[in-house]
Amino acid sequence: MAIDSEKLIAAMQDGLPICPHPYTNLAKQFACTEQEIISAIAELKDTDVLNRFGVIVKHRRLGYNANAMVVWNIDDEHIERLGEKLAAEPSVTLCYQRPRNLPHWPYNLFTMLHGKERSAVIRILDDIRARLSIDSDYDVLFSTRCFKQRGARYF
């Protein structure tokens, strides 16, 4: 029996039970075997629909209190190369290319940088700019409040 992948994702979006056989409940719910659930999850992984699997940490609770969105205005011809280099930096946790919105918004590459305090984030940023020889315009937006942070509801 084919397992409906949308239904499987919906069933897992609040997390898996933390117990020795986390897939047994799902198997009951879908009236199939544990192995069929495991194969269906492996398939989501192979097709990159499922791109990470593990504990989702609350980084503020780990002491990462300085969280900066660093935005860059990178020449279009260099964006792919620099996007990949910035994404490979261990302090960068997200790296997205987005459209500029002129004249309001000149930046086209968005990265998230985290540190225990703001000065640490700035040091990391200066180091990255020097090592990767990035002389493009950039701006640093620290988050000062977080009002809402929920896991996305998919279905």
Add this chain to the structure above:
Amino acid sequence: MQELNKKTAELTSQEKLVINSLQGGFPVCARPFAKVASQIGMDEQSLIDIITNLKDRNIISRFGPLFDIQKIGGNFCLCAISTPPDAWEKTADQLNEMPEVAHNYLRTHEYNLWFVLAIETAGQLTETVAKIEQVTGYPVLALPKEKEYFVGLNFEVQ
């Protein structure tokens, strides 16, 4: 307005080991905790107890998969609004009440409110943005993702 707990948690060395080893690469097999436990020199039940406890203390939000929703049709869009520096609170409240708003942050910039819209199709973006502009009275800067560069999310604790 509810703000999230930002206090730094105290962690034991075993808890740090679990957090540092389990932010990706969880095996998909019948007894995944047993497999991970053996890789980091623990027994299955201790690992399960530690993860359960970290979740109870709100240090991890959940345990499980993260999906790339765009691959199956859903959509996210980062948006920003610029309010006068002393007038963000009402707008933040209005945004928080909308079910489409998944994350909402105040940031140090002329564009001071940054939020993520979670919508089912790209076609709904225009109408959702229009609704937000009508409710808040401010123009919305919508910045949909063009490309994601892969990073391995990893918050290391020392």
